[in-house]
Amino acid sequence: MGLKQPDRRAFLKRGAALAGGLSLGAVEPAIGQTPASGQSVEGQDYSSEELIAYGQRSRFVTSKRIPHGGRPSPDEFDLVFHVAAPLQDSVGVITPSALHYVGTTRGSFVPDIDPKEHRLMIHGMVDRDLIFTMEELKRLPSVTRLHFIECAGNRSNRRHTTVQETHGMTSCAEWTGVLLSTLLEEVGVQDGGTWIVAEGVEEVKGASSLPMAKAMDDILVAYAMNGEPIRPQQGFPLRLVVPGFEGILSVKWLRRIKVVDRFYMTYNDYGHLRRDPDDAALSYQIGPKSVITFPSGGQQLPGTGFYEVSGLAWSGGGAVSRVEVSTDGGESWMDAEIRGTPHRMAHTRFSFNWTWDGTEAELQSRCTDELGQVQPSRAQVAEFWGRPGVRGQDNSIQPWRIASDGSVHNAIS
Amino acid sequence: MGAYTMRSLRLLPFLMLVGGGPALAQSPTYGVGRTPSAEEIRAWDISISPTGEELPPGRGTVTEGARVYRLRCARCHGADGTEGRAPRLVKRERGPDVHPWSLGRILPIRSPYATTVWDYINRGMPLNREGTLTADEVYALTALLLYWNDVIAEDEVLDAQSLPMVEMPNRDAWAPLPDWKPGMPRLRGYPY
Incomplete structure (x- = not known):
């Protein structure tokens, strides 16, 4: 294989050059050698040994993450802060690992951890303190689950132009790991152990308090993401995945869990304090939420006719049970089609067949979850709080206006 | 779960014999991992x-804090x-x-707690x-920041005993987090 390869590559390149040259003349497309068509002389060689060993996307696919919230990443201290996923380009429900949003509290360096040296310690109010190597964790019964993670700061406002800006701080991946309940049963939680403190190994040792009820319910101690080890920006080699809760609680680079008897008000907890009990009640669990990703802000419809409107719906309360779409700014609603099986606390793809007649339209989507929670409009949220704008974790309906020229705009007023 | 139950059942006669009832639910199932040392x-x-139970020995004053601050903090946070x-x-x-x-x-x-600052x-x-x-x-820097913000007096000494006792101005002015249970909606009355 190795011996033949260079010759074949050279041949293909010559073929490409030939095709490129000839295409200036009137060459019949029936020539048959389609792999060379459209290939340019300077094109990326996807059959290099390196890319055969570990592939990459086409150089014509340029979708990428962007810094979120006006703060650059890396910043002046080389810290990584918030980076948003390009939801406008998303299909299906999985966010590719390289495009999964990144969030950190105050900004963080991404640690370079040797998994052979990494340990997870569980201690505190337990019958036996235990420390695990990665190898030991992988011996334990595992689960694989689809879950979204969303930053509590994933808020849309009228200055945003694209869905990446309005909603890019959420992503969904397939996570594999050990249920935290499995580990907690192994160490034996003592009476009064009502909270855990989970902590990472990065330079600030980011830590959060979590209620034991959640820890015993569905929290994952994950070592794999989308079929490979979790990537460094996502917490390699080990992280918590706290399904449906604010993203900050899914502690990355996890090295320690302490079982304690109270909310510890530790590093990350302090930054998420709320003054208002209603605001606090909306804080842990992400509300039912959805957004249309096509067509979305900044995109352009080329003309009238048929379009499959497509988007993502999710909820921290469980599985998505219904998604509705409006094309008239929320006056009337029609059921969208849910694509595939909705998973609990996971992005769910929906679609809606629509024929655009060329007149101005306003597209919205509305999610209902298995608990019966319905995604509110911004007006409903403002009415609840008695003031304009959205307080609490923002799960409000996102409106997109289709202008008569086919351009798509954020319609938040 | 299956393995857990089987193991528990196998242990049952022995545990009944020695009267170790409470230990039944707490026996490890997989026996993976080791016991960490106290160190x-x-x-x-x-x-x-917030009780300060993990605080290490040591002590710090506002004056010492000002000295440490000049050396370790002022470059990024400014002189004052x-x-x-x-x-x-x-x-x-x-x-x-x-x-x-x-x-x-x-x-x-x-x-709400001085322990969080520490x-x-x-x-x-x-x-x-x-x-x-x-x-x-760390005790000294905590003392300095609390002094600068009128929380403690200039001559207070902070250590593992005094630090948790500091009365922070926001001590009771924050909303406790919800008592979360599986299958719970977020907030009754929120516009659903």
Whole structure:
């Protein structure tokens, strides 16, 4: 294989050059050698040994993450802060690992951890303190689950132009790991152990308090993401995945869990304090939420006719049970089609067949979850709080206006 | 779960014999992992409870804090904690009538417990040199920040006993988190 390869590559390149040259003349497309068509002389060689060993996307696919919230990443201290996923380009429900949003509290360096040296310690109010190597964790019964993670700061406002800006701080991946309940049963939680403190190994040792009820319910101690080890920006080699809760609680680079008897008000907890009990009640669990990703802000419809409107719906309360779409700014609603099986606390793809007649339209989507929670409009949220704008974790309906020229705009007023 | 039950059932006669009923539910199922040493736990156990139980020995004063601050903090936070590239450390307004929530996200004011200030400095500061402050230095810096924000007097000494006793202005002015249970909606009455 190795011996033949260079010759074949050279041949293909010559073929490409030939095709490129000839295409200036009137060459019949029936020539048959389609792999060379459209290939340019300077094109990326996807059959290099390196890319055969570990592939990459086409150089014509340029979708990428962007810094979120006006703060650059890396910043002046080389810290990584918030980076948003390009939801406008998303299909299906999985966010590719390289495009999964990144969030950190105050900004963080991404640690370079040797998994052979990494340990997870569980201690505190337990019958036996235990420390695990990665190898030991992988011996334990595992689960694989689809879950979204969303930053509590994933808020849309009228200055945003694209869905990446309005909603890019959420992503969904397939996570594999050990249920935290499995580990907690192994160490034996003592009476009064009502909270855990989970902590990472990065330079600030980011830590959060979590209620034991959640820890015993569905929290994952994950070592794999989308079929490979979790990537460094996502917490390699080990992280918590706290399904449906604010993203900050899914502690990355996890090295320690302490079982304690109270909310510890530790590093990350302090930054998420709320003054208002209603605001606090909306804080842990992400509300039912959805957004249309096509067509979305900044995109352009080329003309009238048929379009499959497509988007993502999710909820921290469980599985998505219904998604509705409006094309008239929320006056009337029609059921969208849910694509595939909705998973609990996971992005769910929906679609809606629509024929655009060329007149101005306003597209919205509305999610209902298995608990019966319905995604509110911004007006409903403002009415609840008695003031304009959205307080609490923002799960409000996102409106997109289709202008008569086919351009798509954020319609938040 | 299956393995757990089987193992428990096998142990049952023995446990009944020695009267070890409560141990039944607590026996390990997989036997994977090892017991960390007391030293390993002490080295990693850096989360400080509001009760202060994890606080290490040591002590610090405002005067010592000012010395440490000049050497380790002023470069980013400015000479007096009000300027510089890093976040502000001192409240803008003064006076007894100003509510702590109106003073912005300033750690020594917003935090309901002084232990949180100690914990934050200890694990997160100085940027890029985390973990290099001694316990005495963290006590001293905590004292300085609390003094600058009118929380303690200039002559107070902070240690593992006095620090948890400091009365923070935001002590009772924050909303407790919901008592979360599986299958629970977020907030009744919210526009659903």
